Amino acid sequence: MPNSPETNCDALLTVEALTVSVRTREGTANIVRDVSFTVAPGDFVGIVGESGSGKTMTLMNLLRLTHDPNLTVSGHVWFGGEDLLTLSEKRLQEIRGGQIAVIFQDAMTALTPVYTVGWHIAEQLRAHQNTSQKAAHSRAIELLKEVGIPAPEVRVNAYPHELSGGMRQRAVIAMALACEPSILLADEPTTALDVTTQAQILDLMQQLQSRHGSAVIFVTHDVGVVAQAANKVMVMYSGRIVEQGPTQDVLATPQHPYTWGLLGSIPKRGATRRTVRLVSIPGVPPSPLTTHDGCAFADRCAFVHERCVEQPPLVALAKHPDHSDACWLPRSDRESLRARVLVSAQPADPNDTAKRDQGPA
Ligand SMILES: Nc1ncnc2c1ncn2[C@@H]1O[C@H](COP(=O)(O)OP(=O)(O)OP(=O)(O)O)[C@@H](O)[C@H]1O
Ligand SMILES: [Mg+2]
Known part of the structure; x- marks a missing residue:
């Protein structure tokens, strides 16, 4: 039986068994297969996984932003006592941009070339808050200043093509924040930018999040971004969450062989080519057309065994109920197996790791 929203009153958003097929x-x-998670006020949730793992489709379907008639979406997305998956399009439009805002990878897709940056922001305010034209213009200047756009009184009248990529992404963030949404959904908002601008935008999102007290759900390929910004992480593989938990726990004591592969394939800070052997995950993710009775990662997993023909459920660690993973390997074996994979990305505190790995969950 699905939880009623009342049982999740501390959560801002509760996703239950979200499933998307086409x-x-x-x-x-x-x-997307049976994805469940909760987001609390002030959370910065990072969703990571290889290309095609279902990150974007999970994010988009929280707000029913996909309009493909061949798509079937089931499950529940509870927000403020309402299930977003069953709401009318009219009610959803009130929530989109007003209470839940979205930032996409390419800022240009959110901006219409023939309108100024100020018009875009003012439009958000007028659509959701019935603000006068003059007040909306002044608020647009304030917001552009807040996101670090220089000379906002001048830039407010600029067209999207007159701004650099980084500036455009800042303008889109200003648009998204215009109505002070309680949740910001961001799909790789920094991927198209250079490394310095990426870091600045990420920093800006963190600052704005703490200032406005909103929650962020952030999709990225980059585990480094998650380590820097997210307090919670969800690792997706083939449409499922295979591991989730507080970021520091997942990065210090990752439990799932797929997470080990992801972490093993990033260089450690300060490492040189002589001292580091990076590990890549062999093979490619399965096509979403494949039906799995068992673990979808089994074909690529170095530790596959008989049990993997059954679908492993997400199981929490005994002493860390917020940290869970879906794998049949005995908990007591995880530390030594992980050490074999994570040649270059050792856990932060090996003593702590040893303590946590004792005993099955
Ligand atoms: N309308 C559609 N019809 C058929 N397949 C689709 C459709 N939309 C998405 N897919 C498939 O669903 C899978 C998940 O797509 P999704 O865009 O969520 O991946 P992703 O994790 O965001 O990947 P990336 O990191 O490359 O952005 C992919 O294999 C994609 O090809
Ligand atoms: Mg994507």
């Missing part, structure tokens, strides 16, 4: 010529593709 009918294609080749058959049904299962894109």
